[in-house]
Amino acid sequence: MNTALVATAPRGLVSLRSIAGRIGLLPALLVVLVAGMSAVDAQFYGIINVLNILRNASLLAIVACGQALVIIAGGFDLSVGAVVALASVVTAKTMAATAAAFPGSNVLIIASGVAAGLGCGVAVGLVNGFCVAKLKVSGFVVTLGTMSATAGVGLMITNGIPVYGMPEVFVKGFGRAQAFGLPTAAHVALIVILVMVFAQRRTLFGRYVYAIGGNVDAAVVSGVTIQRHIVGTYVVSSVLAALTGILLTAQVGSGQASFGGDRMMLQSIAAAVIGGVSLRGGVGRIEIVAISALFLTILGNALNLLHVDSRLQPVFLGVIMVAAVALDELSRGSKSRV
């Protein structure tokens, strides 16, 4: 609510306080975490570790951006983890098949693989969107169903065995490559985030998503075509998950049905929620979600470097998640009382 109000307020009146209000606590926590870890462990800011963090954070951020969009429109997407897996195996399978049919024509091979992977995303997104918008089934249940179905299809295609046979260029020249010192995934993530931020603020789609999530009835009365935009959010979410699956495939060098999964799905929701996206809909900004994804990744990395037992690490994640949202609720409560 707060952010939505601020966003519609005339620009140029941004006081220092509202900047603090808009950005929130998260960047400060991030700075503290980075500074603290740098002081404790020199390995933390070593180039290898930084690249590692950037790679993982980029993948999570891309999925979380899509998830955030769906949640802002008042929905849920439990299927993103399964879509990551399906896109990965479909991309790898398609590339292997095309490589067998047209050996040597790398452009065709890669284009067909990427198209097939993204196509999976579009397909799952359309199913999700159709069931939610047209058939009016709750987003939670629909994506719970498509999660199971999508994961099943991914396993069916591969029998759980990793798929190889992608061109060298795709793995070495794209997935594991670096440009301007940054891994490919980071460039892709930056582009996705910039496009999403632009879409959120400057396009009708972005504004309508806020309107739908904020108050469906008001949106209907204002003439927003609800169904089309809800389908749009689910398609964007699934396509971004598929993109992550493709990036992950290029990085690892094989298509695997074990990519993504429940962990990726839960983390994307955690990133969105810690990044200030309200599960009630209508509130949330992509750039903060991206920072939140970076925060979660660095937190996991820090716990590893500090030799915190990997079994105990979920406890930290759980406590931080609940605390972040509880703080948000409490501050909102005190604001509305005033």
Add this chain to the structure above:
Amino acid sequence: MSDLELTVAAKDTDRPKLTLGHRLWSAVLPVALAVLLLGFAAVNRGVLSPANLLNIAQQTSYLALFAMAQTVVILTRGFDLALGPTVSMVSVGSALAMAGATASGHGAGAVLLAGLGAGFALGIACGLFNGVVVALLGVNPFVATLGSYNIAIGIATTLSAGRPVQGVPAPFSQIFYSGSTFGVPAAIVITVAVGIALHLLLARTVFGRSLYLIGTNPRAAAVAGMPVKRILVATYVLCSGLAALGAIMMTARTGSGEPNLGGALSLQAIAGAVVGGTSLAGGRGGVGTAVLGALFITILSNGMNLTRIDGYVQMVVLGAIVIMGVLLDRLRQERRQ
């Protein structure tokens, strides 16, 4: 505003008399169940054998218990994503307590008490955490229980060091798994008893009815003077308590404390409740819907196993069934209106 909401809520509670059409609609799922069973039996006669029917009943009793637990919170527009990890945590905790009590030379009774005490204490603690975070801190149930999901997984794997905990005594398995009353296996007896008790609680007590009102219209419930927060905390404790009981039954079955016991149970239990006709929008559902949904999912997977349908295909079918179940329920709702 609040007056309006009150009348709406009142309307919902004294439902119109059911016509024949409505009755037919509510028979859809049981009929689908029978068709499903007969269809599988046509492919493999073993499906309808007494041994397999007993097997189905026994398998259903676990999922039904978890679906009931989930239904209680779903009635109030919540849900418990942490149910699966709670089961793992309780399993590990109770096994450790029993192994410890045995090692320090206590008698069988004391060992059993230690196991049950530790199990229910952990379950209730988890429920209290969920309830307090949801009701008192006002955190969305999804986030709250996703948080405790992570916490419970962390505790379960840390306590057990990631390995199965041995040392579950034979009497424990005897009481909660292998024993039987008049030939009925323990799991079925326990689930039926709990089901009856929970049904009476939901249908006949002020607490039970208040869950429906909170789910139908939380503001009306608050305006009517209900202690909504306290009831919500109790609801989550009840849910986790039932999950703990299920965890104890499953631990007795495996004979060890398993840190992965809960696995995908959270979502399975939600699927069971929802397929049976519990509404995620709150206020609708009960023991019957939970049992029906659990029975449906169990028969489906049992039948698919016996007719040798690939496990991966089963995942796809299950996903489609969940969506169709809810769609069907929505259509039924629309007819009612």
